[in-house]
Amino acid sequence: MATVAPEKTSNTNELLENIKAEIEAKHVELLHLQFVDIEGSLKQVTVTAEQLDDVVEGETMFDGSSITGFTPINQSDLYLLPDLNSFAVLPWTEEEDYSEARFLCSVTNPDGSLFEGDPRNVLKKTVDNAEEKGFSINVGPELEFFLFEQDEKGQPTQEVHDQAGYFEPAPYDLGERVRLEIYKTLKKMGFTIEASHHEVAKGQHEINFKFDDALTTADNATTFKWVVKTVAQQFGLRATFMPKPVFGENGNGMHVNMSLFDEKAGKNAFFDESDSRQLSDQAYQFIAGLLNHVPGFAAFTNPLVNSYKRLVPGYEAPCYIAWSSSNRSALVRIPATRGAGTRVEIRCPDPSANPYYAFASIAAAGIDGIEKGLEAPEETVDDIFSMSDEERDERKIDNLPTTLGESIEALTNGEIGKKVLGEFAFNEYVDLKQEEWDSYRTAVTGWELDRYQAKF
Template sequence: MHFQDVDQLTSFLDEESIRFHKVGVFDMDGVFRGKYMDRDKFESSLRKGFGFCDVVLGWDSNDQLFDNTEVSGWHTGYRDAPVSLDLSTVRKIPFEDDTILVIAQFDGDYEAVCPRRLLGRSIAKAKSMGFGVRAALEYEFFMFKETPESARAKGYRDLEPLTPGMFGYSMLRSGVHAELYHELLESMELLECPIEGLHTETGPGVIEAALRHDEALAAADKGALFKTFTKILAQRMGLMATFMSKWSNEYPGQSGHIHISLEDHETKHNVFYAGDDPDGLSQTMRWFMGGQVTLLPELLPMICSTVNAYRRLVPGMWAPTHANWGIENRTTAMRAIPGGPNSTRSECRVGPADANPYLALGAALASGLWGIENKVEPPPVIVGSAYANPSDAGVPLPGTLGEATRKFSASKVARELFGDAFVDHFAATRDWEDRLARKHVTDWDLARYFEII
């Protein structure tokens, strides 16, 4: 739904007898934090904005307060941060009658660390260079015959997947569970997050959804809402969906691939396509890929932002381990897809399903634009398996969140692209995440060392 102004929206609310109004912001981890508002408060917020407790920028995904940030903390008194509602994000919620949803973003002093605002600044940069940005996200997620209560009671062990075995692209599985697939397809269409392709992946209960491409900010909104409402829909059906990068030692991790194309702002032609090039790739695209590959080791925490994300980056698990690129090569970190004049694009394959869509897409876009500005030639293209010859595979990616965060914090280019306020705040939140993990004694530790060492 698209509204020109607040008056047009309020007329729509009356015409559709909308009784419930939900608003929310996405935090540093991409978690949707929000509330219901009554009609008067909602209208006032549309016109003047409102205050949202800055604690949502000062705690982690488990509501534990950071002890190392300046943006939010006891020293700020957890005051209200100014936020504004984006009229372009209004949509009905399919399984909540007479209810609409609107996405908000942080303003004022908090704008510099707002994930959605960060992506907006990268898009504005592209526009100043004469480009429009189109993007699409695709996600793998596992479905379980569990509830939040049963999963906790089991200590997240011995969980029962929706389906058994390794059965990618299974018409059998999707036919048996057609009601789930249909509900997901229909609900996301109504939520204005249309799914272009939906199929089983390799693993018990794993599904992959490719979302329809759109302008970059709308694509990120769709990705963030898709993950949130897929989990809601699953739990309403007595199931659980997880987007964590790697939930099992036995199965491949879950990806969140990022597709980007640039178009001429005036002609709308895809500037990545070149009909006279043997591979169909323009020089502009090669510079874009050069920037992405060059900066990936420095910007990795914006894409792989959890401790668990690095469990996925191991050889042979369909996830890259080095900063490199290939043409139609699914073993590389960056994949150039020669799709002709309409769909030639870059695919960032290092992305996990648990990434914050705004930050991951923002990093992938900003690094590519940096490559164009600086005419960065990409390294030699990888042909065949990127795992076959590690010495020729490119720069190794950081192997842990802690290592990646230190590299990110020290990156001059990251600070040029995103500003000191964001880099300092986000690095502090990732350092917190890493410290929590290092305090924890795992099952692997116990099995490895308890008796033998």
């Protein structure tokens, strides 16, 4: 499911003819034109297949003032420009003489220019900046999710779908059939699925799809979450990518594997067989950039109040800013594969993140480390979770932000967020997150009432 830039390319006519043939062959009647708001929530405008030519020309208009973080009411007209390579017939709609399809779209202004508040355009700008420096960005995320039972009204309960543990098979793993249907659906939509299994927590699952360029992967992550939720609903279940839905259990992570391809040298920029770890100077500099900037982009990779209830000791999620070639208690890890597969894994992101912002900020932070020639600190080989505060201080291992409030402060004081998003999108995002944090910190919770109301 390769993705091209939204502007027309030399193969547009061939792509369009193939799409028209598939629309005719599968009796597609409705086209869903999809995009995301600044939180990464999927939105869509639905038109009839007869309007395909107008759709391809980017003539579908919508009210941008009704989308979180987009335009004010007096400048509300925006347009959708589809990525032709994102076309997919939706398997769950297919009948003998009827089906529906979708396009992922970039958002444009009335004059045809790319709308700066569109997260897809934000990531595209980061990809373009990397290409100017001679790099292409490859990304492979690992998204975890829970399956919950629903009540008689179709609302999610707190009862997980099964009691299985890590890698357990059926009959303990009751989600196996759900994952199989998700796999089949994604495959029909062009995904290459590499692995599927039950995760550590009860009711928790993971399905991994093949890495690709950054923009394609962000599109795929967005599609993946939509498909998982849709298929789960067909089984009477509710899927959630909420970071920490169950107290006392592991939360949902989205480990992000990233590598840079050196276009001039024609090879993976992170691999150097002469190094003791077979890592290049650029790999170490990229790691240093991540460690240096992670407090300032955590509000993108871990965007919710709930995100910071996952980033606590004892549940495998990283809490401390360190790196290692193997140690999974570190924030940044280097998986064992070398050669073309050499990559850096950052383990703090969670799947509630807007993937376009998350991938853009991670890539920009790492590339900044390369540009500035930053030096990575000493590798941490020991279990960081078992260290005392004094030991971590001695080794100069800092904490990740512990609340959304801390992350917002680091975001506003840092340089990566403004550089990646641009002033308009950055201000909208900060305002949204500050409102969320203020709402949370001023709320009176059930925990407080249970603990204090009768006592005081």
